[in-house]
Amino acid sequence: MPEPLAWQIATVTGVRPESAEVKSFTLALPAWRPHRAGQHYDVRLTAEDGYQAQRSYSIGSPPSQTGEVEVTIERIPDGEVSPYFHDVLRVGDQVEVRGPIGGYFVWEPALGGPLLLVAGGSGVVPLMAMLRERSAAGDDTPTALLYSSRTLDDVIYREEIDALAVAKDGVGAFQTLTRSQPPDWTGYARRIDREMLSEVLASIGPQPLAYICGPTLLVEAAANGLVELGVPPARVRTERFGPTT
């Protein structure tokens, strides 16, 4: 019988707004274990009367950031756990977690590339862990990020992604804004489609290892598009979610 993945009590050591409805929470862990970029933690909240609620949240921080993990959480208005994180939880509070969890939607430099990361909304979180891991390891795998948001205000990790585009260390950052665009916007302005995927692929090569994370319609469009463009299905890994409340 394998060891159970034990619950532990983490302490909130940082809260950082990322976009209009998204914040990152740094959780210091008494029993930190190295994770793989792309994995998640389970969170469990317990009320005085014993009522409990659980959710899974992706880790945004790389495994090289030891002793703590950063989870990035979108606030879902009628949700149960995400509003607690956004509206109640503050630095110094404790929260029960267990992890890391998930062994397929993960990337590390040894898996190679070229690496194609496709994100919709808060689906960018596990992909950012991969980008941060790549950078921390000094890895030079040719990499492209294609990131779809509704508006510029919804873009998570905006400064970090903008910095990627100018860093010239082999990461191309492509963005699309599907709902509205500022006047000086030079990125895409439509939902992800095959033509867009084809242009992004051209920057890294035709047989990428692809990771796609976001809402179902985006994941379906991107995964089917890549397969139609000749990427072997076994090289396309997906993680999908509706809103995690």
Place this chain on the structure above:
Amino acid sequence: MTERFTSRGFFGKRRDAGTDRADRIPPGQYLTDGFPVLSAGPTPQIPLETWEFTIDGLVAEPMRWSWEQFQSLPSRDWTVDISCVTKWTKLDTRWHGVSVDDLLAAVEIDPRAGFLTAQSYGGYTTNLPLTDVVNNQAFVAWQYDGAPLEPPHGGPARLVVPHLYFWKSAKWVRGLRLMEKDQPGFWESLGYHIRGDPWREERYSGD
């Protein structure tokens, strides 16, 4: 007993304890009215002309059905509650399909067989004890909510084992292989529980 941890300022949202609905939600799960889609890779596109379903492994003679033959098996409506390990539970989902009992009745099972691996188009696998799929506990469905099962939800056909976490309900299923020993499938090899009973919260290895 150790003092239980409580979350400062957490009251919870959905608390109708004692009601019929609350009694049907396994621990750590929340109710959803939507039907979230989860899968590890692209959705396979399987033409019905080439679709087939096979039972093989520890059987006297393997059995194979075409789509047309499969549709003529005795089938019925099923209304079941389903729970995904990602924490959502959906009540009263409506399916149409054939009982695994009726599929197994078409083969002569070797008495050594105690387990099976459900195999899917696209390469997905999941393992189940035979005792979890007999006695009308499991079925292969090709309709959901009165309409053909959509590919993102597992169409043309998916296995449904409603009393276990939903990763056991293999999408795009193309056959069952009967085996002597329990052999971990896709998620079971990646840290998820070998059986996955939501009422025992068997989410991950060792739970």
